[in-house]
Amino acid sequence: MKKRREFETEAVRTQLGRSQYLEHSSPMYLTSSFVFEDAEDMRASFAEEKDRNIYSRYSNPNSSEFIDKVCKMEGAEDGFAFASGMAAVFSTFAALLEHGDHILSARSIFGSTHTLFTQFFPKWNIGTSYFKLDELDEIENLITPNTKLIYAESPTNPGVDILDLEALGAIAKKHNLIFIIDNCFASPYLQQPIAFGADLVIHSGTKLMDGQGRVLAGITVGNGELIDKIYRFSRITGPSLSPFNAWVLSKSLETLGVRVDRHCENALKVAEFLEQHPRIDWVKYPFLPSHPQYELAKKQMKAGGCVVAFEVKGGLGAGQRFFDSVKMMSLSANLGDSRSIVTHPASTTHSKLSSEERALVGISDGMIRVSVGLEHVNDIIADIAQALE
Known part of the structure; x- marks a missing residue:
């Protein structure tokens, strides 16, 4: 065989x-x-x-x-x-x-x-x-x-x-x-x-x-x-x-494996940073132990992927200020790119849903989605940190 x-x-x-x-x-x-x-x-x-x-x-x-x-x-x-x-x-x-x-x-x-x-x-x-x-x-x-x-x-x-x-x-x-x-x-x-x-x-x-x-x-x-x-x-x-x-x-x-390995490595470090930040209400990433389905994620997945979701304290206004303060990361609706991307789902990818429909799937007005890219993780975290400040 x-x-x-x-x-x-x-x-x-x-x-x-x-x-x-x-x-x-x-x-x-x-x-x-x-x-x-x-x-x-x-x-x-x-x-x-x-x-x-x-x-x-x-x-x-x-x-x-x-x-x-x-x-x-x-x-x-x-x-x-x-x-x-x-x-x-x-x-x-x-x-x-x-x-x-x-x-x-x-x-x-x-x-x-x-x-x-x-x-x-x-x-x-x-x-x-x-x-x-x-x-x-x-x-x-x-x-x-x-x-x-x-x-x-x-x-x-x-x-x-x-x-x-x-x-x-x-x-x-x-x-x-x-x-x-x-x-x-x-x-x-x-x-x-x-x-x-x-x-x-x-x-x-x-x-x-x-x-x-x-x-x-x-x-x-x-x-x-x-x-x-x-x-x-x-x-x-x-x-x-x-x-x-x-x-x-x-x-x-041909390079999917090596790229996704780095995406996941960077994304986990970003999620760990956000989880300890005083200006973040919550953060979700599948391979973060605090994720509600952490054990299930480990059973089904090799690693946690490139996407991190989180909420900035202060709701929609604070989220918009975060977006306007980003310097390196791209503001775009795509994900899985070599470049880190920040998206506001309530006003972009899920804007056609009513606020009630968004609430049913856990999309708050202040939710931010980051597709963590392949830049050095120190630079990604530095950009997030300065935007939060």
């Missing part, structure tokens, strides 16, 4: 077969379409009697390499790559859901996903019920005959709470539901939800996968039969990832 290679080795060594030019690094295939040898070759290709590239909206060598890498990282059977994380979210649901179906979702999810569930899916008579992080025992009471799937993020955005993936997986299996996890806060390096029972795993490749704020991307990987449905929906509707962005991401994945 062939020994499975380690994560970092697969990230570096999974690549396309070399062409006649014997290139060491995979080339870019910036082509919209592919040619055929003759009429029979073209007929057989469109009839899917041959596994080959036809049109880059369907597949492209660069996209295939990127998908192959992520599948190996996540332990997935197959996948499809998208133009953005939200394209992955929408297309995955749209491919699997039918008129009248019901979604069971964790309440703490990305603001755009919540808007999708509450403003767009109801047009097609697709309903959503939410469960709280601390109410997993109540999930089964929310399941209806029309419930099709369970969806969650872990760690959550932006409060970095941790959900029990194994418990959710067991519930989904018991009731024959599809279990989908958004894993972009952890990346496949820190967490593989399929090992805990997930059927599908979604990533915004824009975040840690790229890691340098260059390209938009999304990907869904998992069960082969479900991915086939997503693929057939997506080749018609056209949300596929561009070959150039796929090439960039495949290169980025």
